[in-house]
Amino acid sequence: MITKHYNLLLADDDEDDCDFFREALSETTIKAELFTVHDGVQLMNYLEKNGLENFPDVIFLDLNMPRKNGIECLTEIKENKDWKNLPIIIFSTSLDNEIVNNLYQKGATYYIRKPGEFSKLKTVIEKALKIASENNFKQPERANFILQP
Known part of the structure; x- marks a missing residue:
């Protein structure tokens, strides 16, 4: 059982997916506060504006978002010395092996x-x-990078 309380940040432009995620999270044993942003620009602004109190423990990051996509956000986060160790779980509808390999190499x-x-x-x-x-x-070994339900 997970006992830590998490600050989670979900970056996803689909409101229905955000609601679905929030409802599913509420029915788990995880103690968490969920914050949501709806595009990559909002995600980067959130990280810049939130201090330690609301800074996320983990980001669930969709790849296909307007204004700035998930790959661009992942790259920027991992290149920032203050954020590079922030855990990022990619959460996407696609499963293209080349993209997955790229995300792994970028530090997801x-x-x-x-x-x-x-x-x-x-x-x-x-x-x-x-x-x-x-x-x-x-980050695990590449063979364990993709999580299945």
Whole structure:
């Protein structure tokens, strides 16, 4: 059971996906506060404006967002000395092996393909935080990078 209280940040432009994620998170054993932003520019502004009190423990990052996509955000975050150790779990509908390899090389912590089923979403959110926490939010070997529900 996860006992830590997490500040989670979900960056996703789809309001329905954000609601789905929030509802699934609320039905897990995870104690968390969820903040949401709806594009890459909002994500970067959030990180710049929030101090330690609301700074996220983990970012769930969608790849396909307007104004600045997830790959651009991941790159900027990992190049920033203050943010480079921030765990980023890619949360996307696509599963292109070349893109996944690129995300791994850029330093994403894990990759999750968005499940369509509510029960699988609950499972994969809980699994992601449990495994990441057990590994001190360090990037795993490439073979363990993609998490399945």
